[in-house]
Amino acid sequence: MNFQQLRIIRETVRRNFNLTEVGNALATSQSGVSKHILDLEDELGVELFVRKGKRLLGLTEPGKELLTIVERILLDTKNIKQLGAQFSQADKGQLTIATTHTQARYALPNVVSQFKKKFPNVHLALHQGSPQEIVELLLEGRADIGIATEALEGIPELVTFPYYSWHHTVVVPKGHPLEGKKNLSLEEIAEYPIVTYHEGFTGRKSVDETFSKAGITPDIVMSALDADVIKTYVELGLGIGIIASMAYQSDRDTKLSLLDVGNLFEDNTTRIALRKGYFLRGFAYEFIELCSPKLDEAKVKAALKPESDIDLD
Missing domain, CATH: 3.40.190.10 (Periplasmic binding protein-like II)
Incomplete structure (x- = not known):
C-alpha cells in the first residue's frame, strides 16, 4: 500500500469514476491507475469498486469505508507539511481564499491590504467561484478559507463563523x-x-x-x-x-x-468557513482575525477540532 494508491482512490471518486480524468489529474496513465486499484484490492482482499465490465460505477461498502480513512490520511499528510512550513518559514507560503465575486470585490479589499502589509512574503490567492464551488475547494483541501453567504452551513466537515451582516x-x-x-x-x-x-x-x-x-x-x-x-x-x-x-x-x-x-x-449573513481537522498556518488565523476581531486564534482552533459539530454564531 502506498500514497499514490490512496490518492487514486480519492481522485477516482472526485472524477466520477472516470479513470482517464484520474490519470490526467495525477500525471499518470489510465492503465497505471487501473493497475494501482487492482494491486490495492489484491492486497486488501476485497473489491473497492462496483464494476460493469471494465467501467467503474461506484464504491462497494468496503470502498466507502476505505474512502473515509483515505480522506483522513491524506488530510493529515497535508497537515504535517503545513506544520513543518509553519515552524521553518512562519512568514512565507501561500494562503488560498475561496470566495464569490461580491466578497472579493466589496468586502475583502481592506482586509487583503492589511494582510499584505503584515505578511508581504505570503502569496495570497483569491479563487472566485460559486458558493458550491467554494465548498468543494474546502473539502478537497484546495482552499484554506472559504467566504460566502450561501451553501457553507450544515456541512459536517466544515465549521463556519459569521463574518458580517448586510441587506x-x-x-x-x-x-x-x-x-x-x-x-x-x-x-x-x-x-x-x-x-x-x-x-x-x-x-x-x-x-x-x-x-x-x-x-x-x-x-x-x-x-x-x-x-x-x-x-x-x-x-x-x-x-x-x-x-x-x-x-x-x-x-x-x-x-x-x-x-x-x-x-x-x-438581513443576510456572510460566513467564513474552514474544514474541520485542517491545519492552518499562523498567517491564516491572522487573516481571519482581520476579517472579524472576535475570531481569535484560540476560538477558531477550538472549532476546527474534528469532533466539533456546530457552527459558531
Whole structure:
C-alpha cells in the first residue's frame, strides 16, 4: 500500500469514476491507475469498486469505508507539511481564499491590504467561484478559507463563523421615476423590470422569499453573478437593480441612484468557513482575525477540532 494508491482512490471518486480524468489529474496513465486499484484490492482482499465490465460505477461498502480513512490520511499528510512550513518559514507560503465575486470585490479589499502589509512574503490567492464551488475547494483541501453567504452551513466537515451582516437595496438610473421617493413598497418596485443576482448567489433566495411572502411575482428580466454586471445593465436602462448594500459606491456609481427601501429586505449573513481537522498556518488565523476581531486564534482552533459539530454564531 502506498500514497499514490490512496490518492487514486480519492481522485477516482472526485472524477466520477472516470479513470482517464484520474490519470490526467495525477500525471499518470489510465492503465497505471487501473493497475494501482487492482494491486490495492489484491492486497486488501476485497473489491473497492462496483464494476460493469471494465467501467467503474461506484464504491462497494468496503470502498466507502476505505474512502473515509483515505480522506483522513491524506488530510493529515497535508497537515504535517503545513506544520513543518509553519515552524521553518512562519512568514512565507501561500494562503488560498475561496470566495464569490461580491466578497472579493466589496468586502475583502481592506482586509487583503492589511494582510499584505503584515505578511508581504505570503502569496495570497483569491479563487472566485460559486458558493458550491467554494465548498468543494474546502473539502478537497484546495482552499484554506472559504467566504460566502450561501451553501457553507450544515456541512459536517466544515465549521463556519459569521463574518458580517448586510441587506439588499435597490438602484436605478439617474432620472428614473422612482428616484427620490421615500419608503418604497415592494409593490412599487415590482412595477418595473428587475435585474438581480442569479439563483444561489448573494442572497437571491431571500429576495425571492421577500416577494413571495408578499404575494408578488416580480418581473426579473435578467440575472447575473455579480453586482458590477447588474449595475452595468441598470445603467443601460434594462431595469432597476436589486443588489447587496455594500455593492453601491456613490463615488463610482455616478450614473445610478440608491433608493430608500427602508427594511423591505431581510438581513443576510456572510460566513467564513474552514474544514474541520485542517491545519492552518499562523498567517491564516491572522487573516481571519482581520476579517472579524472576535475570531481569535484560540476560538477558531477550538472549532476546527474534528469532533466539533456546530457552527459558531
